[in-house]
Amino acid sequence: xxxxxxxxxxxxxxxxxxxxxxxxxxxxxxxxxxxxxxxxxxxxxxxxxxxxxxxxxxxxxxxxxxxxxxxxxxxxxxxxxxxxxxxxxxxxxxxxxxxxxxxxxxxxxxxxxxxxxxxxxxxxxxxxxxxxxxxxxxxxxxxxxxxxxxxxxxxxxxxxxxxxxxxxxxxxxxxxxxxxxxxxxxxxxxxxxxxxxxxxxxxxxxxxxxxxxxxxxxxxxxxxxxxxxxxxxxxxxxxxxxxxxxxxxxxxxxxxxxxxxxxxxxxxxxxxxxxxxxxxxxxxxxxxxxxxxxxxxxxxxxxxxxxxxxxxxxxxxxxxxxxxxxxxxxxxxxxxxxxxxxxxxxxxxxxxxxxxxxxxxxxxxxxxxxxxxxxxxxxxxxxxxxxxxxxxxxxxxxxxxxxxxxxxxxxxxxxxxxxxxxxxxxxxxxxxxxxxxxxxxxxxxxxxxxxxxxxxxxxxxxxxxxxxxxxxxxxxxxxxxxxxxxxxxxxxxxxxxxxxxxxxxxxx
Amino acid sequence: xxxxxxxxxxxxxxxxxxxxxxxxxxxxxxxxxxxxxxxxxxxxxxxxxxxxxxxxxxxxxxxxxxxxxxxxxxxxxxxxxxxxxxxxxxxxxxxxxxxxxxxxxxxxxxxxxxxxxxxxxxxxxxxxxxxxxxxxxxxxxxxxxxxxxxxxxxxxxxxxxxxxxxxxxxxxxxxxxxxxxxxxxxxxxxxxxxxxxxxxxxxxxxxxxxxxxxxxxxxxxxxxxxxxxxxxxxxxxxxxxxxxxxxxxxxxxxxxxxxxxxxxxxxxxxxxxxxxxxxxxxxxxxxxxxxxxxxxxxxxxxxxxxxxxxxxxxxxxxxxxxxxxxxxxxxxxxxxxxxxxxxxxxxxxxxxxxxxxxxxxxxxxxxxxxxxxxxxxxxxxxxxxxxxxxxxxxxxxxxxxxxxxxxxxxxxxxxxxxxxxxxxxxxxxxxxxxxxxx
Numbered sequence: 001x002x003x004x005x006x007x008x009x010x011x012x013x014x015x016x017x018x019x020x021x022x023x024x025x026x027x028x029x030x031x032x033x034x035x036x037x038x039x040x041x042x043x044x045x046x047x048x049x050x051x052x053x054x055x056x057x058x059x060x061x062x063x064x065x066x067x068x069x070x071x072x073x074x075x076x077x078x079x080x081x082x083x084x085x086x087x088x089x090x091x092x093x094x095x096x097x098x099x100x101x102x103x104x105x106x107x108x109x110x111x112x113x114x115x116x117x118x119x120x121x122x123x124x125x126x127x128x129x130x131x132x133x134x135x136x137x138x139x140x141x142x143x144x145x146x147x148x149x150x151x152x153x154x155x156x157x158x159x160x161x162x163x164x165x166x167x168x169x170x171x172x173x174x175x176x177x178x179x180x181x182x183x184x185x186x187x188x189x190x191x192x193x194x195x196x197x198x199x200x201x202x203x204x205x206x207x208x209x210x211x212x213x214x215x216x217x218x219x220x221x222x223x224x225x226x227x228x229x230x231x232x233x234x235x236x237x238x239x240x241x242x243x244x245x246x247x248x249x250x251x252x253x254x255x256x257x258x259x260x261x262x263x264x265x266x267x268x269x270x271x272x273x274x275x276x277x278x279x280x281x282x283x284x285x286x287x288x289x290x291x292x293x294x295x296x297x298x299x300x301x302x303x304x305x306x307x308x309x310x311x312x313x314x315x316x317x318x319x320x321x322x323x324x325x326x327x328x329x330x331x332x333x334x335x336x337x338x339x340x341x342x343x344x345x346x347x348x349x350x351x352x353x354x355x356x357x358x359x360x361x362x363x364x365x366x367x368x369x370x371x372x373x374x375x376x377x378x379x380x381x382x383x384x385x386x387x388x389x390x391x392x393x394x395x396x397x398x399x400x401x402x403x404x405x406x407x408x409x410x411x412x413x414x415x416x417x418x419x420x421x422x423x424x425x426x427x428x429x430x431x432x433x434x435x436x437x438x439x440x441x442x443x444x445x446x447x448x449x450x451x452x453x454x455x456x457x458x459x460x461x462x463x464x465x466x467x468x469x470x471x472x473x474x475x476x477x478x479x480x481x482x483x484x485x486x487x488x489x490x491x492x493x494x495x496x497x498x499x500x501x502x503x504x505x506x507x508x
Numbered sequence: 509x510x511x512x513x514x515x516x517x518x519x520x521x522x523x524x525x526x527x528x529x530x531x532x533x534x535x536x537x538x539x540x541x542x543x544x545x546x547x548x549x550x551x552x553x554x555x556x557x558x559x560x561x562x563x564x565x566x567x568x569x570x571x572x573x574x575x576x577x578x579x580x581x582x583x584x585x586x587x588x589x590x591x592x593x594x595x596x597x598x599x600x601x602x603x604x605x606x607x608x609x610x611x612x613x614x615x616x617x618x619x620x621x622x623x624x625x626x627x628x629x630x631x632x633x634x635x636x637x638x639x640x641x642x643x644x645x646x647x648x649x650x651x652x653x654x655x656x657x658x659x660x661x662x663x664x665x666x667x668x669x670x671x672x673x674x675x676x677x678x679x680x681x682x683x684x685x686x687x688x689x690x691x692x693x694x695x696x697x698x699x700x701x702x703x704x705x706x707x708x709x710x711x712x713x714x715x716x717x718x719x720x721x722x723x724x725x726x727x728x729x730x731x732x733x734x735x736x737x738x739x740x741x742x743x744x745x746x747x748x749x750x751x752x753x754x755x756x757x758x759x760x761x762x763x764x765x766x767x768x769x770x771x772x773x774x775x776x777x778x779x780x781x782x783x784x785x786x787x788x789x790x791x792x793x794x795x796x797x798x799x800x801x802x803x804x805x806x807x808x809x810x811x812x813x814x815x816x817x818x819x820x821x822x823x824x825x826x827x828x829x830x831x832x833x834x835x836x837x838x839x840x841x842x843x844x845x846x847x848x849x850x851x852x853x854x855x856x857x858x859x860x861x862x863x864x865x866x867x868x869x870x871x872x873x874x875x876x877x878x879x880x881x882x883x884x885x886x887x888x889x890x891x892x893x894x895x896x897x898x899x900x901x902x903x904x905x906x907x908x909x910x911x912x913x914x915x916x917x918x919x920x921x922x923x924x925x926x927x928x929x930x931x932x933x934x935x936x937x938x939x940x941x942x943x944x945x946x
Contacts, residue, residue, distance in 0.1 A: 005599075006546075006599065006602050006603055006606065007595075007598065007599045007602055009543055010543055010544075010545065010546045010547070010602050010606075011546075011598065011602050013543060014540070014543050014544055014547065042589075043595050044595075046589050046590045046592060046595075047590065183529060183532050183533060183536070184528075184529070184532060186532075186536065187532040187535055187536050190535070190536060190539060191535075194539075206620075206640050209640045209641035210640075210641075213641065396708060397708055398706060398707060398708050400633055400706040400707065401656075401706070401707050401708060403637065405627055405628075405630070405631055405633075406624045406627045406628065406636060406637055406640070407627065407640070408627040408630060409623045409624075409626035409627040410623060410627075474527065477531065478531065481531065481535045484535075485535075485538060485539070485542075488539060488542065489542070490619070492542070492612075493612050493615055493616040493619070494616055496603075496606050496609060496612045496613070496616075497612060497613045497616040497617070497803065498572070
């Protein structure tokens, strides 16, 4: 089941919230959430749902095992065994075919059977989530959850189950037993859910039509314009799809009283590779930083070891995205860039005008998406050659046939949608309403989630607002609500029409 | 000031936290009502209230390939769950209860088309896709919808050559039977299509004609096998062609079929009779296959025909069927006529034998859906007409032509093949043994 489907919007969601809000106690709400989360997963994975239940059981027992023993060696043993168990399951289902294929090719014989297993949806996400739990229990950051149903609720929670964000247990530990759902919180979450739905259905899916139609073609058939359009379309598709899904997940969590962390912070405004990865898929970056990079020593080691640590993290980041060499190459590409910037480029970038740094970063992430989306080294080389004009402007096609021209009217929308105009405008209006003279606003902070809360779609009205200006604030908020309803309606039109609605997380 | 938990107190008594809470409540209620739409339609419909078809998903059936029958009780078991048939049944149930679904589909297409038109303002192409990713394009100058033509490939060219070669051999082995193949310009080889200029090496009617002419030159051809193409000459005949073929469907109308009848009758030396008069059936607009596939809410007059076959009795495999009255068409509901007029009006006599005694020859008509319209013209000039759908993509019969001829009640004097080009080339791929003979 996906969020952008009729069954979810018109069936699952109303039914879930009806029951969730009907039951009075938080304990029963948690059980309802678990039950619906398992139903959500089982809808598309009627067999693999038992694999997830098994994962819940193993990690719950591991957490208890770690917490119950006082001996460090025993704690560590349970931790290591549990991590291995998690990684074995992930490795088996996700990488068995890939490993077998490459080993067999290297040996020149069929040494290992290529099982061609169907990948359980979301296994990459809930496995990492489970690992954060048992590591945090080991580190003493969280208390082991004694209730297996609550443990199941955390791992299986349907908002972030199939496409993130990777929510750490610490983020929701308090909320399990103490959350309060208010009308304000519910509608904040609902508004963000609609924003995410619009991003996914109205922007990502449309960009995906062009991206998919061009990416499956030979570079020689579509030439420079076709390849550039294809990779640009993919750049927008993957951002709006991923960030839209995260918005929907965070919004749904908020509707239930959970505060999930922000996952995307307008990455396309970045001025360096380093900044890009502080804004893109922040929960994944945080996982690899806190659970791989820092345990390896981070940057508090000698330089060769630091380089090694960085490249290991980025190779793992790449291969996490998919069992194929192009993902590994993509990860190594980013690792190398980050090192390059750290050792050489950053001083230069800091002195350059912002515009130049932006262009530098844009070229980096567009080429990165080329590596990510085009499979096979030969194809990557051909596509790169096409971008330098090796196959002419349109290859063997006509410009009309490429169809990329038909999307031109959407380019301004997509560019604007990638920029932090909404939080900037919101802050500007807020400060104006409060009569602040200096409206110097940094809309999207450079690091982390701290400054701008992700669920604040509406303009808040504080005690400082000048009464005469409050009416404007109210009118703006009403306009925002009307726009959101329009987005919901248009998104529903698209979903009902069975318009193109790819699920790009099947390899996760 | 915390942005996460804003304080709603204010100095202005007109705007209090109550206003914010009311607005939140109204917003939530509106969204909830919207999301409960299908549930509401289901409940009202189950309660015995007869909702108008436009308010439910019923009108959308033709746009979505039909409303899928759902049987949730049947799949409410472990097998149904494991095989996902239960999940599909529930999803289809919701899909079948989406309110105003047809209008939603049309509106979605229209909105996307507006974005595409805005993009096209920079390029001024003569045609543009009906929606993002659509294989169908709208041509404003002609107010017409056409599919994007396929590219001509070596395999396609070979398939045409194989058809001619095998038919040629068969016809030489059966010198007492005349064979005519009529290449109907439709679907992938529509005439006067600006899409041929916009695409590279596309299959076009002219290109097919070239291939056939070239193959006939090589083979020398047999005297009892002829290949006919529609006769529309140059730009001056564009209006004539557009009047003969539906603009929002891949079929010819009865005017186009009548024109083909005259050509076929002439080539077979059949007596040419007055095909009758074709007329727009008033008040019954037809929204054909192209319109549905393009999600465009457009329609055009459906063209009926009245000729000397009106009162002919047809031997329709143990049924009596009165020709010319087009019973299925007039008995159908208006919604079905709106979307399915061609099938109802013209494709009712599949497998029938029409005995008229209007000529000397017994004719076998093998076709795709184009043949349906010809059944109301060819019997004007022959003793009897037998019709089969061997050239239709959906025909699964493995009978060879020789077997079909043997199964006919009367001795066949002429075989007429009528189809659009890709179904003719496709015959050699779908049924490689069709022209096998002993």
